[in-house]
Amino acid sequence: MPMENLKLPDGPMSGLVASAVEYMVDAGQRSVLFLDIMRQRGDQYREHVAQTAPHVLQYAAELIMDGRELDEPVNYALVRIIPPRGVEIDMSRRPFVVVDPRAGHGPGIGGFKADSEIGVAMKAGHPCYFIGFLPEPMPDQTIERIARAEAKFIETVISRHPDADGKPCVIGNCQAGWAVMILASLRPELFGPLIIAGAPLAYWAGVHGKYPMRYSGGLLGGSWLTALTSDLGAGKFDGAWLVQNFENQNPSNTLWTKQYSVYSKVDTEAERYLDFERWWGGHVNLNAEEIQFIVDELFIGNNLAAGRIEMSDGQKVDLRNIRSPIVVFCSKGDNVTPPQQALDWILDCYADVDEIRAYGQTIVYTVHESIGHLGIFVSGGVAKKEHAEFSSNIDLIDVLPPGLYEATFEARGTETLNADLVAGQWVMRCEARTLDDIRAMGGNSPEDERRFAAAKRVSELNLTAYQKFVRPWVKGMVTPQMAQWARNMHPLRLQYEAFSSRNPWMSAVKSVADHVEDNRKPVSQDNPFLAFQEQMSKQIVHALDSWRDAQEALSETIFLNVYGSPLLQAAVGIDPNSAPSRRREMSVEHRAMLEKRIAELKSGIGEGGLREAALRALLYVGSARGMVDERSIEALRQVRRDHAGARLTLSEFKMLVREQFFMLLLDREGALAAIPKLLPDDMNQRRAAFAAMREVLSASADITGERAKRLQRIAELFGLDGEGELTSNVAPFDPKARAS
Known part of the structure; x- marks a missing residue:
């Protein structure tokens, strides 16, 4: 019997029954449309990974240099962003170069939307370039080789703009941030201002009760597991494991909120969700040498700010060599790169502001109150405010006297003095700060430093043991075909494949979804069952967040107690009574x-x-x-x-x-x-x-x-x-x- 022919009972119950019927119709339709969006996501994933050079840039681009053709080939490339119609570029202005993070996802996040880092830089009149990468690394590719390639890219940009009013402004997001800082310390003459967004630079830093990701290396026994994963991949590390690591930080979003948001707003959320998933699911690989450098030298070794990283030619990476202004953008809502990991390298490198000035350095930082890690590069609100102001006022930053500053933003209004002198909707100020302002954000105690030093030493011992006793057996058993099969079977890839049109059960979903769209009957917003649905969602999120908090508290307790043991510290060569410090004296x-x-x-x-x-x-x-x-x-x-x-x-x-x-x-x-x-x-x-x-x-x-x-x-x-x-x-x- 058609639903509209149902006769509802009279009386007080009639309204509730009508609401229930209305809700059930809507919920059934939403379920079908949600499944169809999952099907589209799976098909989109298959199309994306089948491309030779997949990306999510929303701008047309012209290839300038292909890193695969260099003497030391890498899977990186330099492209020029072609400005869209109506955007005027001033060729006398310094170019902007966005370096994309290679952290398991595909390239393009810096130009993911019109309101993006690239978008606001072009709106301010700057020529824009983009350094991205392909899914597969070149043989023998290393982090050092990539740095040399990126130096050639930036040299090319400089040569294309001989009349520009300054060297390129380079933006490094997340993992690209530390890569840009390493290169700028080795080749300081190539760079104008650096904008380092959401990038970890002090890897042990944090405060108790928050940011447990820094404990992961110690809890896993060090980087031997990284080496094992690379060996099981026949010399390649599957970037899907890095994406999995990100997702594990927020289980309520991974397991519920992301999908529920689409289901509850299925009529409006499909495009936004599919656009993001195209990037999120574009997993890429790294060479074993690359990921081992990242884990050993940076995340577990914490050697960057300490100046203990050395290139093959003997040149040491010293962040104090950077002569360009450094803009550090971080957020209190970022549990992947909290403010301490973004800023405490300054405490490691300099004794006070006078020493910052003695190196001729200008450092500007800004701390967002709430935005999450991905929002730093993806959020349109952030692009319109912080990134737009950085782009519009990059010359201000470049001519600041040496020292430490915090960038603050005040909305432009009718009461704003000389509002005609303001470029955008916000007034940007750079206010002088001291190192005590950074220390006030919290950080490690000497006891914490000893714990991380012990974890580093345990990692070195376990890695040596693995390389000597286990690696030969693993390498002897793994074939390239087995490694590819293992990558295909990764849970993150399977979830895309399972809902694609290749699944025969999903083949009927599209036709049913088309019928539902023609007969769509959304539930009214005042329906009590809809309110109950929202309340249940909040309870699920609360339960998952509580479980996460309990797991994080347990992880922290285990790490602090295991690596805080004086016996373990003494056994691995850490003096339990020492006060370790990475800060170096001036040469x-x-x-x-x-x-x-x-x-x-x-x-x-x-x-x-x-x-x-x-x-x-x-x-x-x-x-x-x-x-x-x-x-x-x-x-x-x-x-x-x-x-x-x-x-x-x-x-x-x-x-x-x-x-x-x-x-x-x-x-x-x-x-x-x-x-x-x-x-x-x-x-x-x-x-x-x-x-x-x-x-x-x-x-x-x-x-x-x-x-x-x-x-x-x-x-x-x-x-x-x-x-x-x-x-x-x-x-x-x-x-x-x-x-x-």
């Missing part, structure tokens, strides 16, 4: 170079002209606020455009900023006292320069307090005191402030 060579540079800067304090004097004055007054605002930089750009004279390139301007900043840092009173000697005799030129400075300083806030006192002092040095040159919002000069 004799660098100290000598630094002393020579200090002498040069001090001797040049009295050299220069109006440009040097004005910039020195700007830095002196502006530093009282402890931050740099994008409006001030835009005002400075306009001043440079509106005033005649020889124009500086961005790199020349950056060098001038640094010289004047260090002169003030080394001898502020001497640097200020020298300003009158640098000024021209023409008072009109002095007045114009002072007016320009005042315009820049007032772009982001009224000139009050300490800044007003310092500006009054500059007026005196410019010989303008008493001529009415100061605006009414500048407080009267206080002689006692002169010493400041």
Whole structure:
């Protein structure tokens, strides 16, 4: 009997029965449509993996260099992103290069949506390039060989933009972040600003009760299991195991929420879900040498920040060699790369901010409050805010004086001062910070450091034993055919295959789904059974989250107790009473170079002209606020455009900023006292320069307090005191402030 011909009972129960019937019809239809989406996902997976160069980029691209054709071939390639219609590219602006993470998934995540890292960079007018990879590694491919190939790619980008206003800005997401940092330490001359998003750099760091992924290596007995997996793969490591590792971190999402979201919103979620699954299911392989380097040197060894990684030519990786500004983007909601793992390398490399400056380094970090690991690169909201601001203000970041800063963002509104100087919907500021601000986020105690050192040593012993006693047997038994069969049988691959059209049970789903779509009857939002469904979903999520929390607490307890044992530590050569530290002292060579540079800067304090004097004055007054605002930089750009004279390139301007900043840092009173000697005799030129400075300083806030006192002092040095040159919002000069 047709459902519409059913006669419902009268009375109070009639409404409830009607709601139940309505819900059952909707639930049945949703179930069929959900199964059809799973079928589409399976078919999409099969089409994707059958491609030679699968990717999820939403932009057309032109192949520039194929890494397979290099003398040392790799499965990486450089492509130029072709801007879509309506997007204007300014070829004088520095190019952006997005390096994709090879962490088990396929390439393309940096250009997954229109609102993406690539999208916002092109919107800001920058030419864009993308470094991606193929599913299969080349024979004998190593991490070092990939680094050399990526250096060639970036050299090519530089050669294609000889008139650009700076070296390329390179974005490294997740695993690509540490790869970019390694290359930038070896070839610092190739890079403009680096944006390192969601990338682990301090692998042991964290706090108790959170982020248990850092315990995995110790709980598995070290990297011997990595070596075994590679040997069972006939020399290749299946990236699906890395994806499985990600999924294990959030079982409620993996086992329930991701699928339930599609089922509950089946009429609207299909496209978004299928787009994401096309990337998530595009598993790739790594050579055994690659994954062993990653696990031994980085995740278990934690050797990157310590400077203990050495290339085949003897060159050591030292992150302090990087000369480009480093922007670190992380999130408190990221349980794969928490803020401590993204930032604590700074504590390992530098004693304080003065040492950061001594290496000429500029580090800017921003910490999102809630976004998850993938959201850092995928979320449209993040792209529109943080990545858009980084792209629009990359020149601001590049010319920041050396030091440590936190990037903060304030929504632009009707009350925003000089809103016309703001590029996007947010006002970006870089506020000065110290290492104590990073320490305040929490980190390891000396006892924790000893535990991780013990786990590292146990890993080395177990790996040596495996390589000597077990590996020959495994390699002798495994054939390439067996390895391929094992990859095909991986549970993550089977779940895609099982619901594809190859399954005869799924062949009938499409026709039934077409019929359901023609007769779709969604349930009303106020249906009580729908509310019950949502409540049950929340209970399932809560149960799975509680189970995860219990497992994580148990894992942490086991790790802390096993590797915290003084007997185990002594047995593997770790002094239970030591206070381990990875921080290195400044080398004799660098100290000598630094002393020579200090002498040069001090001797040049009295050299220069109006440009040097004005910039020195700007830095002196502006530093009282402890931050740099994008409006001030835009005002400075306009001043440079509106005033005649020889124009500086961005790199020349950056060098001038640094010289004047260090002169003030080394001898502020001497640097200020020298300003009158640098000024021209023409008072009109002095007045114009002072007016320009005042315009820049007032772009982001009224000139009050300490800044007003310092500006009054500059007026005196410019010989303008008493001529009415100061605006009414500048407080009267206080002689006692002169010493400041």
